[in-house]
Amino acid sequence: MPIKIPDNLPAKEILNQENIFTMDESVAYHQDIRPLRIALLNLMPTKETTETQLLRLIGNTPLQVEFVLLHPKTHTSKNTSVEHLEMFYKTFDDIKEEKLDGMIITGAPVEQMEFEDVNYWEELTQILNWSKENVTSTLHICWAAQAGLYHHFGVRKFALDNKIFGVFPHTVEVPNTKLLRGFDEIFHVPQSRHTDVRREDIERCPDLEILSESEESGVYIAATRDGKHIFVTGHSEYDANSLKWEYDRDVSKGLPIDIPKNYYPNNDPSRQPYNTWRAHANLLFSNWLNYYVYQETPFELTANINESLASAQL
Ligand SMILES: CC(=O)SCCNC(=O)CCNC(=O)[C@H](O)C(C)(C)COP(=O)(O)OP(=O)(O)OC[C@H]1O[C@@H](n2cnc3c(N)ncnc32)[C@H](O)[C@@H]1OP(=O)(O)O
Ligand SMILES: N[C@@H](CCO)C(=O)O
16 A cells, blocks of 8 residues: 655655655545455366465455456356356356456466467457456456467467476566566566467567566566556466476376476475465565556546546556
């Protein structure tokens, strides 16, 4: 949350240079407050696990959030029960006449298919188009980041010779970017992908900037300069055991898989892995929720979101 300080206090300039978010009394006085309406478009087969992981991160801020769970109606889920979907989930048709403050779109285990072969691709492209006018900021995770970069900007994904699998050191590429406020210069993120997007393809898009990357695992976060679309290739939401679960699954199926890098103590899969990315995961989600959603979204959600974004000042 911002520090509310008297208008014109000299410390304001120093704090702003240090990337500390301050707000004049006059601005704070005029802020209206209401719960944020955030949708989770859950494309993962392991829906309940993903709900818990993301709710844990979204819940760790002082902001009130009304969470709407969405699943693609054009896909019949094998791994999540109909009862669970009927009880807790809506579809795009249920909300397409409304507006959202924020939307998170999850990864999906379809990265080795062509986008157009994914059976809910048509529905997803409708949602992505709709998000441009009706959502203040959308956070795309892993495969959804590849899908969003491809659909909005024509950035392609490429198959990797070896799965990027492990916990990798990442760097902040744009100093003072709001999304990475408070981050250490080097921080760790789990990655688990058979495909990749290329830095040079993103750099060719003037609307995009690369906010974070890793020497070993490539681009981590790209975003549109207006903050409306954020593309995160890694899985900061993963639990300590998520990579272990994927590794054990592949070993038990006899699939070729390396031990996840920088994960098990002494690289020994019989030992319990540590979570070394939780603090930055919490910071990423609270920065997004605060600076890209709460500070930018109009109080009247029916108002024109793009007008509000254009006039918003931090
Ligand atoms: C790159 C990223 O985004 S990483 C995020 C993805 N990671 C994960 O999903 C990790 C957890 N998932 C898993 O371990 C596995 O998918 C499992 C164990 C749940 C199921 O694996 P399998 O039994 O081998 O595959 P299964 O045939 O059930 O299909 C798995 C999923 O692939 C997706 N899928 C497969 N084919 C298609 C298709 N043509 N169109 C759309 N989705 C498809 C679906 O999501 C499907 O699960 P769902 O029907 O419950 O939604
Ligand atoms: N994280 C994924 C990659 C596959 O898309 C898994 O190993 O299940």
